[in-house]
Amino acid sequence: MQKTPVVCIAAMLCCLLWGSAFPVIKIGYDILGISAGDYASQILFAGLRFTAAGIMAVFFGSILAGKFLIPQKESLIKISVLSLFQTVLQYLFFYIGLAHTTGTKGSIINSLGSFFAVIAAVVAGLEKNTLSKIAGCVLGFSGAVLVNLTGSEMNTHISFFGEGFIAFSAFAYAVSSILIKKYSEYENTVVLSGYQFIFGGAVMIVSGTAMGGAVSGIGMKSAALIFYLAFASAAAYTLWGILLKYNDVSRVAVFGFMMPVFGCFLSVIILKESLAELGVKGILALILVSMGIFIINKKSRGNFYEGKNDTCKGI
Secondary structure, eight states: OOSHHHHHHHHHHHHHHHHHHHHHHHHHHHHTTOOTTOHHHHHHHHHHHHHHHHHHHHHHHHHHHTSOOOOOGGGHHHHHHHHIIIIIIHHHHHHHHHTTSOHHHHHHHHTHHHHHHHHHHHHTTSSOOOHHHHHHHHHHHHHHHHTTEETTEEOTTOOIIIIIHHHHHHHHHHHHHHHHHHHTTTSOHHHHHHHHHHHHHHHHHHHHHHTTOOOOOOSHHHHHHHHHHHHHHHHHHHHHHHHHHHSOHHHHHGGGGHHHHHHHHHHHHHSOOOHHHHHHHHHHHHHHHHHHHHHHHSOTTSOSSSSOOOSOSOO
């Protein structure tokens, strides 16, 4: 797990799995008969996915640990707080937002979570601010703004419930990153993540159902889709965690710039979102976001794979 080819392939696979969620979720809306304005059903759909993902994560983690992972009583409060930001708030905003924007825009704007995490880490006193972090944040925000520009005018079709909610989701992710950073010093990361998925997913299922949410078209196709989304979250998280266990954080995190790239282009391929609609500015936005993430994760002396980690550890 420390050989460069293995690290590269495994990290890229994680980003591919996470990026594929953008178009697959939108396909799920069609299969399950969930409209853009049906927030209750969107929350219910998300709850089903993450409850299953949590069960899978705990299952995978238990196999790796050689024992069944059970949270301690003193860990339940941490799991609840983490669940509020990492699952409930992040994916409540994400699922509703994605129903009101394209997969391409959603994947780019969602990448702001990496930059929000950098800012949050500096504000929380966990990281020192650097010129490379400032440059990375500027590039990332520039890419997110650029993808919403048409000509010299701001796109009048920007939606608060679309692009706005995706941005809120990214902020919730940043807060959860800080919480994981603090909690994982004393807690098993798989236990924290797996059980917060289960707890958060259950809350979303109950909330979505209480609000009148429902899913139709239940069958083999929809079950396979939910299983894939759950597997993508659980498998990617588990594999990413193994890579972080055996390598410096920066060595693994530098590959994260591929997630918005995969999300954008998989949306074009799977959802048939036209490259013309994405446009030259969309491609440039992807480049800016990717450069920003790359710069933030890059070693200060330009070497990715040697020496101690001196980059942002909150991502």
